[in-house]
Amino acid sequence: MRIAIPVNEKDLKSGVCPSFGRAPYYLIYETNDKTSIFLDNIAAQSAGGAGIKAAQLLLDNEVKVIIAPRYGENAAKVLVDANVIVYRNIDGSAEDNIKAYENKKLDILADIHPGHHNHGK
Amino acid sequence: MKQLLIISGKGGTGKTTIAGAFIKLLQAKAYADCDVDAPNLHLISNHTVTEERKDYFGLPKAHIDINLCIECGLCEESCRFDAIHHGQRYYIDSYACEGCGVCKYVCPTGAISLREQRAGELMLYRNNAVFSTAQLEMGNGTSGMLVSEVKKQMKESAADDVGVAIIDGSPGIGCPVIASLSGVDLALIVAEPSISGINDMQRIIETARQFGTKLAVCVNKYDTNLKNTQTIEEFCKDSEIIFVGKIPYDKKAVTAINDGKSIVDIDCPAGIAVKKVFDNTIKIIGKL
Amino acid sequence: MANKKIAILSGKGGTGKTLVSVNLAAAEGNSYYVDCDVEEPNGHLFFKPKIIKKKDIFVKIPNIDNSLCSGCRECVEFCKFNALAYGRQVIVFEEVCHSCGGCMLVCPTKAISEKDKKIGVIEEGVSDEVKTISGIMNTGEVSGVPIIKELLNIIKDVEGLVFIDCPPGSACVVMESVKDADYCILVAEPTVFGAHNLAMVHRLVSLFGKKCGVVLNKCETGFNPSEDFCIKNNIEILARVPFDNDLGSLNSEGKIAVRENYKNKDLFYSLLSTVKEAVK
Numbered sequence: 001m002r003i004a005i006p007v008n009e010k011d012l013k014s015g016v017c018p019s020f021g022r023a024p025y026y027l028i029y030e031t032n033d034k035t036s037i038f039l040d041n042i043a044a045q046s047a048g049g050a051g052i053k054a055a056q057l058l059l060d061n062e063v064k065v066i067i068a069p070r071y072g073e074n075a076a077k078v079l080v081d082a083n084v085i086v087y088r089n090i091d092g093s094a095e096d097n098i099k100a101y102e103n104k105k106l107d108i109l110a111d112i113h114p115g116h117h118n119h120g121k
Numbered sequence: 122m123k124q125l126l127i128i129s130g131k132g133g134t135g136k137t138t139i140a141g142a143f144i145k146l147l148q149a150k151a152y153a154d155c156d157v158d159a160p161n162l163h164l165i166s167n168h169t170v171t172e173e174r175k176d177y178f179g180l181p182k183a184h185i186d187i188n189l190c191i192e193c194g195l196c197e198e199s200c201r202f203d204a205i206h207h208g209q210r211y212y213i214d215s216y217a218c219e220g221c222g223v224c225k226y227v228c229p230t231g232a233i234s235l236r237e238q239r240a241g242e243l244m245l246y247r248n249n250a251v252f253s254t255a256q257l258e259m260g261n262g263t264s265g266m267l268v269s270e271v272k273k274q275m276k277e278s279a280a281d282d283v284g285v286a287i288i289d290g291s292p293g294i295g296c297p298v299i300a301s302l303s304g305v306d307l308a309l310i311v312a313e314p315s316i317s318g319i320n321d322m323q324r325i326i327e328t329a330r331q332f333g334t335k336l337a338v339c340v341n342k343y344d345t346n347l348k349n350t351q352t353i354e355e356f357c358k359d360s361e362i363i364f365v366g367k368i369p370y371d372k373k374a375v376t377a378i379n380d381g382k383s384i385v386d387i388d389c390p391a392g393i394a395v396k397k398v399f400d401n402t403i404k405i406i407g408k409l
Numbered sequence: 410m411a412n413k414k415i416a417i418l419s420g421k422g423g424t425g426k427t428l429v430s431v432n433l434a435a436a437e438g439n440s441y442y443v444d445c446d447v448e449e450p451n452g453h454l455f456f457k458p459k460i461i462k463k464k465d466i467f468v469k470i471p472n473i474d475n476s477l478c479s480g481c482r483e484c485v486e487f488c489k490f491n492a493l494a495y496g497r498q499v500i501v502f503e504e505v506c507h508s509c510g511g512c513m514l515v516c517p518t519k520a521i522s523e524k525d526k527k528i529g530v531i532e533e534g535v536s537d538e539v540k541t542i543s544g545i546m547n548t549g550e551v552s553g554v555p556i557i558k559e560l561l562n563i564i565k566d567v568e569g570l571v572f573i574d575c576p577p578g579s580a581c582v583v584m585e586s587v588k589d590a591d592y593c594i595l596v597a598e599p600t601v602f603g604a605h606n607l608a609m610v611h612r613l614v615s616l617f618g619k620k621c622g623v624v625l626n627k628c629e630t631g632f633n634p635s636e637d638f639c640i641k642n643n644i645e646i647l648a649r650v651p652f653d654n655d656l657g658s659l660n661s662e663g664k665i666a667v668r669e670n671y672k673n674k675d676l677f678y679s680l681l682s683t684v685k686e687a688v689k
Binding site (some may be wrong): 129130131132133134137158159161164165180199201202216219220221222223226227257259260261262264265291292293294295296297299313314315316317318320321324327328331345346349372375376378379381 | 422424448449454455489490508509549552553576577580583605606612613629634
């Protein structure tokens with residue numbers, strides 16, 4: 001099963017990026033074989049609707065769980081529709097958060113913000 | 122890093138003048154001008170370093186290769202933005218073009234492509250403080266995206282120990298303002314005590330509320346209409362918005378600005394009043 | 410009198426666009442006042458017009474028929490604005506949509522049609538002899554361009570002088586507002602900010618080959634950077650409106666100077682004559 005975390009660098013020790021839609025990279029961690037890959041976030045360059053495109057990118061990579069500090073209502077619509085679960089991250093690296101998830105220490109992220117609407121117009 | 126945004130709804134209420142004063146009082150290590158349409162903060166920020174410039178590309182715009190064009194007119198028919206015209210040949214009005222790609226899709230000969238177009242410029246001044254600003258090429262859209270770039274540039278270049286960053290916003294309630302509101306900790310609305318000013322203040326409050334931003338209000342040039350100033354204070358009380366103070370109309374302020382100084386650099390009533398507004402505002406941020 | 414469109418713009422906000430447009434329209438009498446500052450319209454606060462007609466302004470948004478949707482995602486891939494996504498079905502994000510109609514075109518199963526989304530309203534009214542037409546954008550919407558397009562459509566061929574009160578700045582909403590103007594009045598204030606933004610809008614109107622002149626507002630003694638700019642660049646100065654507490658008070662109370670007991674109202678009548686000469 002795949003978990004995604006928005007990260008600042010392509011490193012398991014990287015901090016979690018405060019933005020969901022415009023994070024530079026996503027860590028995709030496969031729980032079955034404990035492998036990691038890093039995706040470039042193509043949504044970050046979007047004029048607008050970055051959260052939407054980012055959510056779509058993760059869905060297309062078969063992500064089922066996301067660990068993030070926040071996300072907007074647009075991304076939420078996409079993720080909810082696809083039954084993806086989003087947890088709030090803890091302070092620490094991406095690696096720390098994977099461990100916390102595996103030890104069932106993470107809370108569901110209920111805090112969805114109203115969106116930034118910073119799109120191309 | 123906490124972010125304080127200064128906006129107004131109505132134009133000309135004194136955002137940039139007040140932002141300049143706040144930057145001086147705070148000795149701000151990071152600040153930005155998000156009025157990318159008509160930036161003015163650089164005129165009083167007195168930077169001696171040369172700025173770093175970077176081209177800004179908005180959305181790619183359509184381009185017709187006249188060698189492939191058979192003048193069928195399908196593109197002009199399908200364009201919803203009135204961006205395609207024909208005289209001696211078919212051509213794109215790149216100011217009207219929104220880069221949607223419909224013309225490219227309908228063109229039977231592949232004569233239309235979408236090309237990157239320079240829509241403005243980002244500037245960054247760096248010495249012991251970082252100042253991020255930009256200028257949108259006139260007539261352009263995508264001001265929201267450029268605003269986001271200005272903020273991103275400021276955040277990325279700011280030192281780790283920046284406490285509060287000051288952001289000078291733009292008038293209006295549309296896209297660039299909405300983009301500036303994103304992620305700020307507090308928005309200070311500079312209101313003017315006129316009928317227009319009150320009306321516009323209410324609309325910007327309504328807009329900011331939709332995005333859940335914490336708000337504070339101050340009145341500039343308050344002594345030009347004491348009755349309206351009182352109306353604003355009462356409105357804030359009824360709406361549970363923090364009123365952080367009022368600044369008198371001050372001719373010396375204009376002189377200071379025209380000399381490239383902030384109002385706290387000279388001895389004047391506006392400067393004294395803005396210091397109180399500043400103290401009240403910083404107190405709110407401190408509690409966040 | 411023939412249809413002549415006079416756009417009043419400034420670059421910088423708060424310089425006096427509405428003051429000038431409202432008073433010119435009131436001075437002319439039988440004329441049109443069009444408020445294109447749809448984000449923060451103010452003209453109606455001065456005219457207090459009797460509204461005779463309201464028109465809702467809509468943009469088109471995709472409507473998905475899930476029973477016809479095959480899940481091919483052509484629409485999601487096509488959209489340049491990320492307004493569509495696919496979870497277990499197509500999701501539309503209305504506020505990001507630019508109404509280009511592309512998704513409808515590319516859908517192979519004709520599962521996409523369009524529906525209307527209201528973004529604002531146009532109110533037509535009268536105030537004495539002046540016919541007022543104001544565009545008001547709903548808060549939370551991002552662009553007023555479709556409203557401005559319709560405003561200009563309404564006055565396209567009307568008889569008489571049309572005064573177009575433009576938004577501040579120089580972005581697409583301003584361009585849209587001045588597109589069809591026969592003449593542009595640039596209103597400037599005597600500050601470095603004002604001069605800087607005056608230069609900007611002057612560039613814009615020049616780019617569009619528009620004839621223009623400048624009204625210097627809030628003038629006082631001492632160096633006026635905006636006046637200096639005009640002189641250096643050979644731009645006609647149409648009028649110098651002095652900084653005047655009485656005018657400021659009237660304006661602040663939402664009153665139209667030429668309709669009140671204002672001592673200097675000749676200034677606006679003079680300006681009106683100058684402008685009428687310029688658009689002949």
